[in-house]
Each structure stands twice: as structure tokens, then as C-alpha cells.
Amino acid sequence: xxxxxxxxxxxxxxxxxxxxxxxxxxxxxxxxxxxxxxxxxxxxxxxxxxxxxxxxxxxxxxxxxxxxxxxxxxxxxxxxxxxxxxxxxxxxxxxxxxxxxxxxxxxxxxxxxxxxxxxxxxxxxxxxxxxxxxxxxxxxxxxxxxxxxxxxxxxxxxxxxxxxxxxxxxxxxxxxxxxxxxxxxxxxxxxxxxxxxxxxxxxxxxxxxxxxxxxxxxxxxxxxxxxxxxxxxxxxxxxxxxxxxxxxxx
Amino acid sequence: xxxxxxxxxxxxxxxxxxxxxxxxxxxxxxxxxxxxxxxxxxxxxxxxxxxxxxxxxxxxxxxxxxxxxxxxxxxxxxxxxxxxxxxxxxxxxxxxxxxxxxxxxxxxxxxxxxxxxxxxxxxxxxxxxxxxxxxxxxxxxxxxxxxxxxxxxxxxxxxxxxxxxxxxxxxxxxxxxxxxxxxxxxxxxxxxxxxxxxxxxxxxxxxxxxxxxxxxxxxxxxxxxxxxxxxxxxxxxxxxxxxxx
Numbered sequence: 455x456x457x458x459x460x461x462x463x464x465x466x467x468x469x470x471x472x473x474x475x476x477x478x479x480x481x482x483x484x485x486x487x488x489x490x491x492x493x494x495x496x497x498x499x500x501x502x503x504x505x506x507x508x509x510x511x512x513x514x515x516x517x518x519x520x521x522x523x524x525x526x527x528x529x530x531x532x533x534x535x536x537x538x539x540x541x542x543x544x545x546x547x548x549x550x551x552x553x554x555x556x557x558x559x560x561x562x563x564x565x566x567x568x569x570x571x572x573x574x575x576x577x578x579x580x581x582x583x584x585x586x587x588x589x590x591x592x593x594x595x596x597x598x599x600x601x602x603x604x605x606x607x608x609x610x611x612x613x614x615x616x617x618x619x620x621x622x623x624x625x626x627x628x629x630x631x632x633x634x635x636x637x638x639x640x641x642x643x644x645x646x647x648x649x650x651x652x653x654x655x656x657x658x659x660x661x662x663x664x665x666x667x668x669x670x671x672x673x674x675x676x677x678x679x680x681x682x683x684x685x686x687x688x689x690x691x692x693x694x695x696x697x698x699x700x701x702x703x704x
Numbered sequence: 705x706x707x708x709x710x711x712x713x714x715x716x717x718x719x720x721x722x723x724x725x726x727x728x729x730x731x732x733x734x735x736x737x738x739x740x741x742x743x744x745x746x747x748x749x750x751x752x753x754x755x756x757x758x759x760x761x762x763x764x765x766x767x768x769x770x771x772x773x774x775x776x777x778x779x780x781x782x783x784x785x786x787x788x789x790x791x792x793x794x795x796x797x798x799x800x801x802x803x804x805x806x807x808x809x810x811x812x813x814x815x816x817x818x819x820x821x822x823x824x825x826x827x828x829x830x831x832x833x834x835x836x837x838x839x840x841x842x843x844x845x846x847x848x849x850x851x852x853x854x855x856x857x858x859x860x861x862x863x864x865x866x867x868x869x870x871x872x873x874x875x876x877x878x879x880x881x882x883x884x885x886x887x888x889x890x891x892x893x894x895x896x897x898x899x900x901x902x903x904x905x906x907x908x909x910x911x912x913x914x915x916x917x918x919x920x921x922x923x924x925x926x927x928x929x930x931x932x933x934x935x936x937x938x939x940x941x942x943x944x945x946x947x948x949x
Contacts (some may be wrong), residue, residue: 599787599789599790599791600791600793602761602779602785602787602791603785603791603793604804605761605778605779606759606779606780606781606784606785607781607784607804607805607853608779608780608781609804609805617793617796617800617804618793621793621795621796622793622795624795696833697795698795699833699835700794700795700833700834700835701794
């Protein structure tokens with residue numbers, strides 16, 4: 455385990471070293487050294503604001519993402535299963551999907567103001583489309599022999615859905631959830647840069663505006679990266695579930 | 705014996721780029737109750753299409769299929785298909801696969817599933833998943849899942865061809881032993897003449913596409929069959945002659 459993580463760790467150390475050397479050599483008055491970033495992080499930890507920012511961002515992501523799951527999975531299953539639903543909804547999904555959630559910021563502020571609702575709405579927008587698309591793909595790629603077997607045994611529609619369609623599409627749905635959560639985390643930080651008074655995005659913009667505290671800016675960036683990694687690791691664990699392992703090669 | 709399956713004047717063609725491609729050009733076939741019929745033919749001759757029509761997954765352009773005298777509408781649990789690719793649900797355990805075709809409220813579904821798992825020699829693997837089993841074991845799960853709903857007909861579409869030679873033979877012997885215990889009407893599609901001689905009461909040889917019945921052979925060998933016997937070898941030779949070999 456440790457041996458396998460060693461090369462990755464080496465790359466991180468090399469990057470940090472290069473960064474440090476560059477800052478020292480260029481005598482940059484603003485750009486922080488790694489040590490300054492660690493000190494800044496400890497400062498945030500000590501006054502307790504770090505957890506507030508992380509908590510605020512995570513709350514918005516969780517809310518927007520959960521609403522997206524509740525909307526996208528049923529919609530995707532329906533669109534995947536019923537040809538008419540696909541023809542009706544797919545064009546609008548494909549039309550809205552390429553619009554960056556960042557482009558929605560002005561409209562979000564107009565509709566929802568600058569409270570929590572705006573970033574939650576933006577997170578929802580960013581998560582819902584990849585999840586719909588993956589769920590539809592999941593249903594469309596169900597191998598025919600399974601549907602035929604179900605038809606052969608003459609089971610009820612309910613049983614067909616619960617025991618064949620949904621579990622067969624589940625691996626793709628989980629992939630969709632991973633993608634969606636990744637995008638959601640990207641977007642929450644961007645959304646928080648616009649307004650509000652908490653969250654990691656706010657921390658970054660506020661630190662820059664309030665006296666060029668670039669040590670705090672970089673600290674915020676590192677924390678975003680680490681949190682994103684943890685979220686992805688969590689989602690990855692779902693791929694290890696026994697009911698979906700059949701679909702993944704490893 | 706009364707006829708279980710009667711196919712009458714089956715014709716089928718598929719549309720392709722420039723017109724229609726005739727696949728089956730008139731097949732009449734009657735399978736008696738409890739009989740084991742093997743259908744052999746060159747690859748691409750329409751064997752699988754014929755089986756799909758018999759099992760109700762495909763409709764003939766002309767002609768009809770009657771099961772017990774009634775015209776076949778669609779697939780039904782009276783006749784279960786066992787295919788080459790296999791259709792054991794990989795997201796369900798072995799036991800859940802066996803329960804799939806049974807009514808959830810059936811009080812003795814547990815004992816029924818248990819009985820058939822024992823019959824195919826898979827007791828102890830109830831909680832296993834498909835990707836944890838070997839190809840031969842999967843075939844046996846599929847067979848048990850079919851048998852547990854007490855079908856009257858088993859349709860087998862090259863069920864052993866994805867297995868290695870030894871596993872294929874072993875599974876064949878296993879299936880024959882089970883069919884000895886409970887008699888089902890069986891239709892086997894295969895390109896393996898030896899497999900047909902090993903298992904069937906009657907062998908139907910199809911012509912190249914569009915398929916018609918080219919020859920029919922009764923298999924007069926007693927069971928269990930000795931494939932090394934002179935009778936088996938003679939029969940094999942005359943069937944292969946139908947293929948021009």
C-alpha cells in the first residue's frame with residue numbers, strides 16, 4: 455500500500471519543492487511559500503473558520519446534488535425505458551447541458567438572491583444533466599439477453615424494473631453520480647465567489663480582496679483539492695459494492 | 705405420443721440494404737411430448753431464428769407455431785430458453801436468480817430452489833455472484849433457474865459452445881442426467897454433430913440459408929450413450945455427409 459503510493463507522493467513533494475524554490479529565487483513579495491500556506495491553514499484551523507467554510511460548501515453541494523439525484527435518476531430511467539419520453543426530453547437535455555452553470559449565475563441571483571438557494575440551484579444544474587445522460591445510457595446499454603430472460607419468465611412490470619432494469623443500469627448511474635459530484639464541487643466554489651459570506655470560494659475571494667492574503671488563497675485552493683479528492687474516494691467506494699462489481703473491469 | 709410443438713410452414717425473411725434476405729424458407733416440424741430434438745446446420749443458416757420463432761421471441765412471416773395445439777403468441781414460462789451467451793443476472797446472487805421466476809409469496813420457493821441447486825450440484829453457492837463462478841457453473845445456474853419454474857419445454861441455443869471442450873462434455877452429461885430425472889420436451893440448436901448424437905432422440909439437419917429441412921435422423925442408441933461406438937460413428941458420418949464432408 456505504502457509502496458504503491460510512493461511515486462504519487464514523490465510527485466507531490468517535487469512540486470512543492472519546485473514551488474518553494476521558485477518563490478525564494480524570485481523574491482516574490484506576494485506569492486506565499488508552502489510554509490506560509492501551512493501557517494495560514496493552521497491559523498484558519500485555530501480560529502475555527504476553516505470548518506465553517508468547508509461545512510458551508512459541503513452543505514450546498516449535498517443539497518444540490520441530492521435534489522439532482524432525486525430528479526435525474528427517475529427521469530433518466532423513464533427516458534431510457536420509454537422511447538417517447540426519450541424523444542420528448544432528450545433534445546432539451548442536450549440543449550441545456552452544454553451551458554456552463556457559471557453562465558446561470560446572474561439568473562440564479564435574480565431568482566434566488568444571494569442566500570444558500572443560489573449556489574444550491576447552480577449545483578443542481580451542474581449535476582442533473584450528466585446524471586440524466588449516464589442513467590439513460592445505463593438503461594440503453596442493458597444487454598438484450600437479460601431483458602429476454604425476464605420476458606421469458608413472464609414477471610410483472612414492477613419486478614422487471616426493480617430486479618432487472620434498475621440493477622442493470624446501476625453501475626452507469628454510479629458513474630454518473632461520480633461525474634456529477636465532481637462537477638458540483640467545481641461549481642460550488644465558483645458560485646461562492648460571487649456572493650455570500652461563507653464557503654471555500656468565498657474564503658478565496660475574500661482573502662484576496664481583504665489585503666492580498668495570498669497565503670490564505672492558496673490554502674483555500676489546497677483544501678478544495680483535498681476535499682474534492684475525499685469526495686471522489688467516497689463515491690469510488692460505491693463501485694466496490696457487490697451488486698455492481700460485475701460491470702467494472704477491476 | 706401427442707405433439708407438443710408443431711411448426712407449420714414457417715417462413716421468415718429479414719429486410720436488408722437491397723430488399724429482403726430470406727432466412728427460413730418453409731419448415732414443418734413436430735416435436736413430441738418429452739422428445740429431445742436437436743437441430744443442426746451450418747453456421748448462419750437460420751438456426752437461432754428458428755429457435756426464436758419456436759420460443760415466441762420472433763414471429764414468422766408465414767406459418768404458425770402451436771404449443772399443445774394452441775397458436776403461440778409470445779414467449780412464456782412454459783418454455784424457457786437457455787442461450788449461448790447466458791443470462792444469469794450478474795447483479796443477483798445464485799439464490800436470487802433462482803427465485804426470479806418464482807412468485808415471492810410462494811411458501812415453498814426456498815425448498816424448490818434448494819432442490820434444483822442440489823440437482824445441478826451447486827449447494828453452498830447460494831450467496832455467490834455470477835462473476836465469482838466458472839463458465840460451467842454459470843450454465844448450471846441457468847439450467848436450475850429454468851427448471852425451478854417447472855417449464856414443459858427447454859429451448860437450448862448452443863448452450864455449451866462457449867465452454868471449453870471438457871467442461872462442455874461434463875455439462876452435457878449433467879444435463880442428460882437431470883433430464884433423466886424429470887422429462888422435459890427439449891429443442892437443442894447446435895453446430896456440433898457429436899453433441900446432437902450424444903443428447904437427442906432425433907436430429908434435424910438444416911440446409912444452408914434460406915433454411916429448409918434437409919434430412920432427419922433418428923438416434924436409435926440406448927442411453928447413456930457411448931460416443932465411441934460403431935453405431936455412433938456411422939451416424940456421425942452420415943450426418944456429416946449431409947454437410948458435404
